[in-house]
Amino acid sequence: MLKRICFISLFFIIVIGCSDKTVEKSDKDIPSDSTQVGMVLGLYDESATDSKQMIHKIKANEAYTPEIYIKNNFPNESSFRLFFLKDYKQCEVFTDDEVKSSYIDIKLKHLEEKSIQVKIPLVEEGLHDFIVIAVRDPDNTLDKEQYVDSTQVYLSRRVSLISGDIKSTDNIIYTPLNSNNNINGQDIYTEPFISLKSENITVA
Structure with missing residues (x-):
């Protein structure tokens, strides 16, 4: 009985040791x-x-x-x-x-x-x-x-x-975005950004 217990314990030690080795990675595996x-x-x-x-x-x-x-x-x-x-x-x-x-x-x-x-x-x-x-x-x-x-x-x-x-920033026009994701009835497909429009600055 004692021999059987020692054998089982030794078996688990070997399995755990092998499992640890399988997850080890070298520096070459690490992306840079x-x-x-x-x-x-x-x-x-x-x-x-x-x-x-x-x-x-x-x-x-x-x-x-x-x-x-x-x-x-x-x-x-x-x-x-x-x-x-x-x-x-x-x-x-x-x-x-x-x-x-x-x-x-x-x-x-x-x-x-x-x-x-x-x-x-x-x-x-x-x-x-x-x-x-x-x-x-x-x-x-x-x-x-x-x-x-x-x-x-x-x-x-x-x-x-x-x-x-x-x-002066008095000529800046702010246009709110509604939940339908459109401005003045026109759909927009890109992220809002600040740009120029005529002599004013439009914030879309």
């Missing part, structure tokens, strides 16, 4: 940032008024010179095309070598990163939206209709650009 697939896009400027780089403020009629940061986290070398919009209209920018262009092409290897400074020579006084859009493999078109995850194709960053001093 380098294994994440996608792209990283940043828009920075010394004139930022907040740590998240959401608002940039410059002097009236002064050049705007933000820095664009992009990193390729895709497993293979990828081409990217950067587009620039001011107040939702494509605009031309100057690069470091003073070349004027409406877009910039970049080719990055796996995990390669690059920073580019661009310049808009003259920004008129007022509140503006400045947007950078990075498109991956822009010349690669689909042969047939199929679903493609947007995060694998493009990424954008937007900042509110203030040129000069904006002292």
